[in-house]
Structure formats: structure tokens, C-alpha cells
Amino acid sequence: MSAKTDNLRVNDFTIKVGNVNGTGSASANALLMKIIFRMGVPVVGKNIFPSNIQGLPTWYEIRVTEKGYRGRSGDVDLMVAMNPESYKRDLEELSPGGILLYDDTWPRPHFLTRTDITVIGVPLARMCNAAFKVARSRILMKNVAYVGAVAALLDLDLDIIHTLLREMFAAKPKLVDLNLQAIALGYDYAKQNFGNVSKLKVEARDLTSDKVMMDGNTTAGLGCVYGGATFGAWYPITPSTSLMDAFVKYCKDLRVNPETGKHKYCITQAEDELAAAGMIIGAAWNGARCFTPTSGPGISLMSEFIGFAYYAEVPMVLFDIQRTGPSTGMPTRTQQCDIQLCAYASHGDTKHILLFPSDPSECFDMAVNALDLAERFQTPVFVLSDIDIGMNDWMIDELTWDDNYLPDRGKVLSSEDLKDMDKFYRYLDTDGDHIPYRTLPGEDPKGAYFTRGSGHNKYGGYTEDGAEYKEVVDRLVSKWASAADKVPAPVISTASKPAQGKVKFAIISIGSCDGAVVEARDKLETEGVYLNYMRVRGFPFSAEVKDFIDAHDQIFVIEQNRDAQLYGLLLGEIDVPREKLIPVLHYSGEPLDYKFVHNALSKELKTRRQVA
Amino acid sequence: MTSFTKPLIRRKNEPTNELGLVRSDYDGAMSTLCAGCGHDGVTASMARAFFELSIEPHRAVKVSGIGCSSKTTAYFLRESHGINTVHGRMPSVATGAIAANHELAYIGVSGDGDSLSIGLGQFVHAMRRNVNMLYMLENNGVYGLTKGQFSAAADMGSTAKKGAVNELPAIDPVALALSLGATFVARGFSGDREQLVPLIKAGLKHKGFGLIDVISPCVSFNDHKGSTKSYEHTYKYYNPAIHADYVPPTAQIKADYNAGDIMPIELHDGGQITLRKLENGYDPRDRAAAVNKLFESSQSDEIITGLLYINEDQKDMHEMARMEDRPLNAIPYEELNPGAAKLKEIQKGFR
Numbered sequence: 024m025s026a027k028t029d030n031l032r033v034n035d036f037t038i039k040v041g042n043v044n045g046t047g048s049a050s051a052n053a054l055l056m057k058i059i060f061r062m063g064v065p066v067v068g069k070n071i072f073p074s075n076i077q078g079l080p081t082w083y084e085i086r087v088t089e090k091g092y093r094g095r096s097g098d099v100d101l102m103v104a105m106n107p108e109s110y111k112r113d114l115e116e117l118s119p120g121g122i123l124l125y126d127d128t129w130p131r132p133h134f135l136t137r138t139d140i141t142v143i144g145v146p147l148a149r150m151c152n153a154a155f156k157v158a159r160s161r162i163l164m165k166n167v168a169y170v171g172a173v174a175a176l177l178d179l180d181l182d183i184i185h186t187l188l189r190e191m192f193a194a195k196p197k198l199v200d201l202n203l204q205a206i207a208l209g210y211d212y213a214k215q216n217f218g219n220v221s222k223l224k225v226e227a228r229d230l231t232s233d234k235v236m237m238d239g240n241t242t243a244g245l246g247c248v249y250g251g252a253t254f255g256a257w258y259p260i261t262p263s264t265s266l267m268d269a270f271v272k273y274c275k276d277l278r279v280n281p282e283t284g285k286h287k288y289c290i291t292q293a294e295d296e297l298a299a300a301g302m303i304i305g306a307a308w309n310g311a312r313c314f315t316p317t318s319g320p321g322i323s324l325m326s327e328f329i330g331f332a333y334y335a336e337v338p339m340v341l342f343d344i345q346r347t348g349p350s351t352g353m354p355t356r357t358q359q360c361d362i363q364l365c366a367y368a369s370h371g372d373t374k375h376i377l378l379f380p381s382d383p384s385e386c387f388d389m390a391v392n393a394l395d396l397a398e399r400f401q402t403p404v405f406v407l408s409d410i411d412i413g414m415n416d417w418m419i420d421e422l423t424w425d426d427n428y429l430p431d432r433g434k435v436l437s438s439e440d441l442k443d444m445d446k447f448y449r450y451l452d453t454d455g456d457h458i459p460y461r462t463l464p465g466e467d468p469k470g471a472y473f474t475r476g477s478g479h480n481k482y483g484g485y486t487e488d489g490a491e492y493k494e495v496v497d498r499l500v501s502k503w504a505s506a507a508d509k510v511p512a513p514v515i516s517t518a519s520k521p522a523q524g525k526v527k528f529a530i531i532s533i534g535s536c537d538g539a540v541v542e543a544r545d546k547l548e549t550e551g552v553y554l555n556y557m558r559v560r561g562f563p564f565s566a567e568v569k570d571f572i573d574a575h576d577q578i579f580v581i582e583q584n585r586d587a588q589l590y591g592l593l594l595g596e597i598d599v600p601r602e603k604l605i606p607v608l609h610y611s612g613e614p615l616d617y618k619f620v621h622n623a624l625s626k627e628l629k630t631r632r633q634v635a
Numbered sequence: 636m637t638s639f640t641k642p643l644i645r646r647k648n649e650p651t652n653e654l655g656l657v658r659s660d661y662d663g664a665m666s667t668l669c670a671g672c673g674h675d676g677v678t679a680s681m682a683r684a685f686f687e688l689s690i691e692p693h694r695a696v697k698v699s700g701i702g703c704s705s706k707t708t709a710y711f712l713r714e715s716h717g718i719n720t721v722h723g724r725m726p727s728v729a730t731g732a733i734a735a736n737h738e739l740a741y742i743g744v745s746g747d748g749d750s751l752s753i754g755l756g757q758f759v760h761a762m763r764r765n766v767n768m769l770y771m772l773e774n775n776g777v778y779g780l781t782k783g784q785f786s787a788a789a790d791m792g793s794t795a796k797k798g799a800v801n802e803l804p805a806i807d808p809v810a811l812a813l814s815l816g817a818t819f820v821a822r823g824f825s826g827d828r829e830q831l832v833p834l835i836k837a838g839l840k841h842k843g844f845g846l847i848d849v850i851s852p853c854v855s856f857n858d859h860k861g862s863t864k865s866y867e868h869t870y871k872y873y874n875p876a877i878h879a880d881y882v883p884p885t886a887q888i889k890a891d892y893n894a895g896d897i898m899p900i901e902l903h904d905g906g907q908i909t910l911r912k913l914e915n916g917y918d919p920r921d922r923a924a925a926v927n928k929l930f931e932s933s934q935s936d937e938i939i940t941g942l943l944y945i946n947e948d949q950k951d952m953h954e955m956a957r958m959e960d961r962p963l964n965a966i967p968y969e970e971l972n973p974g975a976a977k978l979k980e981i982q983k984g985f986r
């Protein structure tokens with residue numbers, strides 16, 4: 024069973040850990056991923072966890088990818104099976120030729136039924152029970168011990184492990200020793216007994232020195248701080264909670280006057296999402312930059328207020344960290360299922376500005392964009408992230424900040440501005456750009472106006488006159504449309520060779536699909552299929568989106584929901600023939616992997632080419 | 636139908652306030668409510684209170700929900716910003732607005748339907764947060780705007796215009812407010828401006844959440860025999876027990892009151908509320924006593940009005956959130972931007 028050096032798999036494989044949630048596995052897995060990252064090798068981490076606090080199966084995938092791919096591989100090359108409940112499923116999922124590492128304190132002969140894999144048993148529980156006295160540490164250290172065993176199999180750098188543990192437990196040096204002891208247990212056992220078994224190896228590189236590992240909720244929260252938000256209101260809901268946690272943390276670090284202890288921010292945990300929406304409307308109406316993070320169910324509750332903000336023209340920034348619906352659905356699983364909900368949220372004719380980040384880096388930038396756009400256009404702006412982006416640690420380029428940035432506070436009249444005006448009318452399009460001027464309470468008696476969700480004319484007066492009503496809502500839709508070239512432009516990537524054959528195929532995708540799409544497309548190129556690719560980043564769609572569609576014959580629209588929501592939005596909002604667009608849909612709740620995309624496209628291409 | 640603008644008529648020798656403004660400077664658009672609607676009386680009292688307090692109109696903010704009562708924010712203080720939000724959700728909008736700028740005078744206007752059914756959640760949570768605003772609950776026992784359905788404030792046994800009897804217990808906003816620790820709890824009557832105007836002034840000057848539950852009869856749907864929110868019923872059982880006067884900090888406070896008759900209460904701004912017509916021993920700073928008094932009077936069918944409870948010592952939302960004195964909306968961006976170097980430093984923790 025010894026590995027030959029010539030068929031080693033270096034820096035290109037996937038580890039998956041099956042565990043029981045609430046046993047400290049999250050920190051063990053984070054440690055494992057960080058070790059590889061610190062060795063200079065790119066990683067992708069995906070947490071596939073239950074909606075539960077303790078006792079249900081949970082998985083963590085770490086993809087080691089020297090090429091720096093950002094999606095899942097679709098394979099499992101090393102399975103660390105720590106949860107007897109999911110043994111069977113975990114065993115089946117392991118790719119041929121893979122390694123299964125399990126706790127053989129209790130031998131499981133049925134693992135040996137698969138002959139195409141290597142089984143490694145490490146008596147983790149037995150060793151930890153012997154080494155540690157406290158029951159809780161025995162459970163926790165079992166997880167650290169498997170990190171040690173994996174480190175031995177993959178040749179991970181022990182010095183880095185030591186450094187990381189010292190950093191992690193800087194405040195509790197005792198824990199460093201405890202953890203080091205557990206690492207050694209797993210490491211030594213695996214080295215002695217399976218020293219040469221693994222063909223999977225990590226070799227140090229220098230590919231991560233300008234990178235960081237961050238999740239999108241942290242970067243979005245940080246983006247709100249940098250964008251100058253001073254108020255946030257929210258109601259806890261997975262997976263958006265950690266966005267507000269991050270905002271709270273950075274406000275505490277950066278916005279508290281050290282002398283007086285006074286805050287330059289206010290964060291309110293509302294009684295529900297309706298109230299959270301109302302609060303940010305009140306604060307924005309009164310001139311504070313603000314936002315609310317939520318998920319699909321929260322957007323549903325906020326809908327009435329979203330329509331109010333749209334019609335009364337109040338800035339509003341909403342982060343929808345999408346999760347699998349409908350209803351409570353699978354609240355810890357990912358999807359892109361609120362695209363249509365957000366695009367047209369609320370009753371009546373409403374259309375909104377949407378931003379679609381694809382990774383934590385864009386979450387940071389788009390948080391700032393959203394704050395600017397909401398105030399510029401005086402309307403709700405949604406940032407549609409998802410669990411995958413929001414809650415997984417992604418390897419991204421270090422975030423940067425332009426110190427010359429100034430917020431776009433939009434068209435707000437000061438007392439000074441009002442002086443020269445005869446009379447101020449709130450909803451008059453004086454500049455011909457569809458955006459009226461607003462005033463803030465307290466500024467000037469001349470600026471006073473009455474904000475209402477009821478019918479109003481362009482002067483701000485109440486109306487039930489059809490023509491007056493239409494004049495305002497027609498301007499609103501023009502205003503919305505004029506945001507098309509102000510939202511982030513689509514990212515268009517041209518194939519390395521022009522398309523072959525009569526039919527020009529292409530791809531449109533969105534958000535967190537990007538990693539898997541890029542990789543599937545690379546793979547297709549190696550097979551002689553060349554596809555241009557456009558990732559949309561904003562709604563309303565800019566002219567480039569239509570141009571891209573016009574320039575191709577058949578376009579795969581890849582997204583993560585059942586009902587082809589992006590596809591529907593494209594068809595509904597752009598004048599393109601329906602037959603051109605082909606939905607490719609993934610909605611199992613797990614983050615998209617490139618194999619799924621590759622298989623789906625290969626199949627479609629095959630049949631469509633035969634037809635063509 | 637479009638909105639009407641009220642003609643601005645200035646009379647000679649009209650009394651002016653400290654700002655040199657006359658009472659009609661505190662008016663708004665023409666009311667479109669039914670003639671005789673209690674809400675119009677409340678509107679007039681609010682305008683008068685702002686006038687008498689010499690608050691610059693543009694330093695006031697009006698916030699409301701949806702209903703006939705909530706419409707009235709358009710009918711006073713035309714030089715103030717107003718926001719007529721969605722049904723039952725005024726408190727959240729007020730909360731956000733006050734978080735952004737605590738320096739203005741905030742008045743919320745709502746109805747019994749708006750506050751006690753659809754909006755009950757927001758109503759109670761604004762009280763819990765002790766949001767610094769005066770909340771006017773114009774209570775007519777019905778949904779006026781949707782034509783007379785019972786509201787949750789309808790008393791048990793009260794009848795609807797067409798005869799249906801309400802068999803559900805009423806939610807008494809005053810009892811609710813007392814149980815939640817609201818810091819200024821009063822009841823008034825649209826028909827008694829004498830009492831209401833000073834109450835509103837006191838409520839505006841109180842730091843923290845002030846509730847005035849104003850019995851405000853709906854002449855179109857709830858002013859008949861059998862209704863317990865009619866003018867007739869209210870006058871019959873009306874007990875203006877505690878009269879509150881606001882005395883500004885600058886005024887000389889005369890100290891000639893007899894204990895048990897007049898009680899002064901110091902406000903955070905240096906002013907004072909003096910309470911008159913107190914029963915011997917009744918202290919409106921004693922929450923338990925207020926609760927007792929309320930339940931005793933409701934047992935004898937009496938509608939007790941006036942300032943029933945006040946607590947000036949409670950922190951308001953602004954203080955609890957430890958916000959700076961400067962309003963959030965006045966902090967320049969330079970002070971909010973941590974800068975590129977800091978971002979670099981923060982990210983060291985993510986390596």
C-alpha cells in the first residue's frame with residue numbers, strides 16, 4: 024500500500040470531514056484549512072451544516088487547488104468520517120482511489136466493502152480518552168487529533184500548525200499545549216502506521232501571500248462601516264446574522280470615542296423585520312446612512328415598507344443573504360431564490376435596484392455601492408448575497424480602500440440651497456434626470472414637505488387624479504431604468520478562441536455560481552468547446568447585457584434556483600427571443616460544483632449541436 | 636380630489652409666541668375629516684401646544700401610521716417634515732428617525748386600530764425602548780377609515796352602529812403602557828382642550844416615550860347610544876383627575892402650592908410639570924399607585940384623565956445606545972471612515 028512518487032496528487036484534491044455539529048468541529052476544520060493556506064496553497068472551504076445547535080450531521084469541505092479555482096470540485100479524495108450516523112453516506116461519496124480516515128476505536132469492518140479506496144483507521148477516541156481527563160476536552164480534542172492525522176498524511180507543515188495554535192489561543196496558553204498534544208497524537212499515529220499511504224500531498228507554494236480568508240458577511244459589515252453607515256436595524260435570521268455581528272464588532276473597534284465611551288453609531292435589534300425596515304426608512308429619511316441585513320423570510324415581511332420607500336422615494340439598503348426556501352425551507356443551505364422577490368418586492372408596480380456579489384470581495388465593494396446608489400436614486404437597493412458567500416471563508420485578494428472616496432449623498436438641499444429657491448417641491452424633476460431633490464427634517468422651514476405612501480402629485484400634494492398619479496409613477500420607472508449604467512457592469516469574459524461551429528453558444532450566470540462556471544468553462548475549452556461568459560452584477564440590466572445576448576445564438580443561463588429566476592428576469596426585462604436562453608438550474612441547497620455545470624452543459628451542447 | 640391648502644389669514648393683534656409666530660403659523664393643510672370628528676380637536680390642540688411652547692415648526696417632526704387619525708399629521712405644522720407611513724408601523728419609522736437625529740421634537744399620531752391591532756408589536760417595543768417622542772393615540776374605539784369595524788379598544792359590551800355587541804375585552808393603551816414602563820402616561824379627551832393642550836406640552840418636554848391616549852369620538856361610526864366612546868358617554872363618565880401644566884425653565888416657578896393639591900415635577904431641561912387636582916397622597920411617580928388608580932376608576936366606569944404616571948429618571952433610547960450628543964446624521968464622513976491603512980491592519984487577522 025505504499026504510494027509511488029510518480030502518481031502523487033499535489034495541491035489538487037478535496038478533503039471532506041463528516042462530523043456531528045456542536046462538537047467543536049468547526050474550529051478544527053478552520054485550523055486545517057488555515058494550515059494549507061499558510062503554506063501558500065489556495066483553498067476553498069464550504070461548510071454544509073444543519074439548522075441545529077447540537078447533534079446533527081455536519082460536513083466541511085476543503086478543496087486544495089493550486090490553480091486557485093473558487094468552486095467545489097464535485098469530488099471527495101479524502102473523507103474524514105467522524106460521524107457514525109453518516110458513515111454510510113460518506114463512504115459512498117468518496118471518489119474511487121480516495122482515502123477514508125475514520126475512528127477505529129470501534130472497528131467498522133463494512134468499510135472494507137469498497138475495494139477501490141484506502142481505509143485508514145486511527146483510534147482517535149481511545150487515544151484521547153487515555154490522554155485527556157475532562158469529558159468535554161476528550162470530545163473536542165478528538166477533532167484536533169484528526170487534524171494531526173490528516174497533517175501527517177498530507178505532509179502539512181508542523182511549524183505552521185504550532186504558530187497557528189499559538190495565535191488562536193494567545194489569550195489561553197494552556198489550550199495551546201492541550202491542542203498541540205492532540206495534534207501530536209493523531210500525527211504520530213498516522214505517521215507510524217500509514218506513513219507512505221497517501222498520494223495526496225500539500226507542497227508549500229507562494230500563492231497566497233496577498234490573499235485573505237474572509238466570509239462575505241464580515242466583508243459586507245465592514246463595507247457598511249467604510250461606506251459611512253451610522254445606523255443599522257435587524258432581526259436575527261440565519262444566514263444574515265453574522266453580517267450585523269461584523270458591523271457591531273467593527274463599530275465597537277472603530278467608532279467608540281475612547282475618552283467618553285460614546286458611540287458614533289446606533290444598532291437596534293428590532294422586534295421583527297417589519298420594524299427593522301421601518302427603522303432604516305426613518306433613519307434614512309432623516310439623513311443617516313443605514314442598512315438592514317436579512318434573508319428571504321425577512322424580505323417577505325418587509326415588502327409593504329419596501330413599496331412605501333419606493334413610492335415615497337426614501338433610500339433603503341437591504342442585504343438579502345439568500346437561503347433555501349420556500350418558507351423556513353433549508354435555512355442553512357444556499358440558493359439564489361430571491362432574485363424575483365427582490366426585483367419586484369411589494370404590491371403595486373415596483374421595481375428595484377439589485378446588486379449581485381459573487382464573493383466576499385464584491386460584498387465589501389457592493390455594500391459601499393449600495394449605500395451610494397440608495398441615496399443617489401432615493402430608493403431601495405438590495406445586495407443579493409447567499410449563504411455560500413456570506414458564511415463560508417473565501418480566499419480573496421486583500422481588500423483595498425481608496426482614501427479619496429467620498430460618499431454620494433445624492434440630491435439633498437441644504438438651507439443654503441433653499442434660500443435661492445422660490446418654493447421647494449419634493450417630487451419635481453427639475454434636472455430632467457428623473458431624480459427630485461429632497462430635504463432633511465430640521466434643516467429649514469422652506470424645505471418642509473409631507474412624505475406619504477398615498478397618491479401624490481409631483482409637488483408632493485395628495486392626489487387621486489389619474490394623470491397626476493401617472494406622471495409620478497412614470498418618472499419613477501424612468502429613474503429606475505436610469506440606474507442601469509450606475510450599477511456594477513457585467514463581467515464579460517471572452518473565450519480563448521472564437522466559438523467553433525455554426526451556433527454561437529455562451530453563458531450567463533450570477534453571484535456565487537461564478538467559481539463553478541469558470542472552472543467548467545476551462546474544462547470545456549480543453550475539450551474544444553469555447554464559450555463567452557457574462558456574469559451580471561446589477562439590475563436594471565445595462566445595455567451590455569442585451570448586446571451580449573444579441574451577439575450569441577444560444578445562451579445557457581446558470582443559476583441556483585428551481586424556477587429559473589434570472590432567466591425570467593432577462594426575458595421579462597430585455598427584448599430577446601425566448602428560444603435563445605436555456606436555463607441550467609441547480610437547487611439542491613449545496614454550493615454549486617463545476618462538475619454539475621460541466622455535465623449539464625456537455626449534455627445540452629451535444630443535443631443542441633445535433634439539432635443545429 | 637387633490638389636497639386643499641388652508642388660506643393664510645393674519646388677523647391684527649393676534650397673539651404671538653416667543654418666536655413672533657402666531658397660532659395659525661402652526662396650522663397645516665385643510666382637514667378632510669368628517670365635521671365634528673374628535674381628531675380635528677386633537678389636531679388643534681397639538682398645533683396650540685407647539686405654538687405655546689414656541690417650538691420652531693421646522694424643528695418638529697410628525698410621524699403617523701394609517702387611519703383617519705394618522706391623516707391628521709398633514710393638518711398642522713405645515714412647516715414641519717411629516718411622514719405618513721404604513722398601517723401600524725409608525726413607531727419603527729419614528730425610532731429610526733430619532734436614532735438619526737435626536738435633536739428635533741417628535742410627535743407620533745396614531746389611532747386605536749393602528750396602534751392596538753396591526754401595530755401592537757411596534758407600539759409596545761417603542762415604549763420598551765423609551766424612544767424620545769410623544770405618541771398621540773387618537774382613540775375612538777373603531778376603525779374609522781374602513782368604516783366602523785370594532786377596534787381592539789372597543790369596550791366589552793359596547794355596541795356598533797348597526798347593533799352588534801363587542802364581546803372581546805378591550806386593550807387599554809394606558810394599562811399597557813404602565814405595565815411596560817412607559818415613562819409618561821396620560822389620558823385626555825378631544826373635547827377638553829383646556830386639559831389636553833398642557834398635557835401635550837408636558838409630553839413634548841418629557842424626555843422619553845410619552846403616551847397620551849386621547850378619547851376622540853368618531854361621529855360617523857361610533858357616536859351612537861350604546862357606544863362607550865361617544866361624546867355623550869365620555870362627558871358623562873369623564874373625570875379630569877390630574878391636570879398637568881408645563882412651566883418652562885425660564886419662567887419663575889411660584890412655590891405656593893399646598894401638598895396634596897399641586898405637585899411639581901422637575902424635567903431634564905430645567906423646566907417643570909406642575910400637577911393639579913391631585914387626590915391626597917397620589918403620587919404619579921409611583922407606578923403601582925397609577926395602576927391601582929386606573930383599575931379602580933375603570934371598575935366604577937369612570938374615565939380617568941390627566942397625567943397618570945411620569946418617570947423622568949429612565950434613560951431614553953439615545954442614552955441607552957450611548958450615542959454621542961451630535962446627531963448621527965451630523966457626523967462628517969471623515970470621522971466615520973477608518974481609512975486604507977486600517978483596512979490593511981484589520982485584514983492581518985484574516986491571514
Ligand SMILES: Cc1ncc(C[n+]2csc(CCOP(=O)(O)OP(=O)(O)O)c2C)c(N)n1
Nearest residue numbers: 702703704722746747748749777778779780
Ligand atoms: C396593511 C393594511 N391593512 C389594512 C389597511 C386598511 N386600513 C386603513 S385604516 C385602518 C384602520 C384604522 O383605524 P384607526 O387606527 O383606529 O384609525 P381611525 O380611522 O379610527 O382614526 C385599516 C384597517 C391598510 N391601510 N393597510
Ligand code: SF4
Nearest residue numbers: 669672703779853854
Ligand atoms: S370616519 Fe370617524 S374617525 Fe374618520 S374622519 Fe369621520 S368621524 Fe373621524
Ligand SMILES: [Mg+2]
Nearest residue numbers: 746747748777
Ligand atoms: Mg380608531
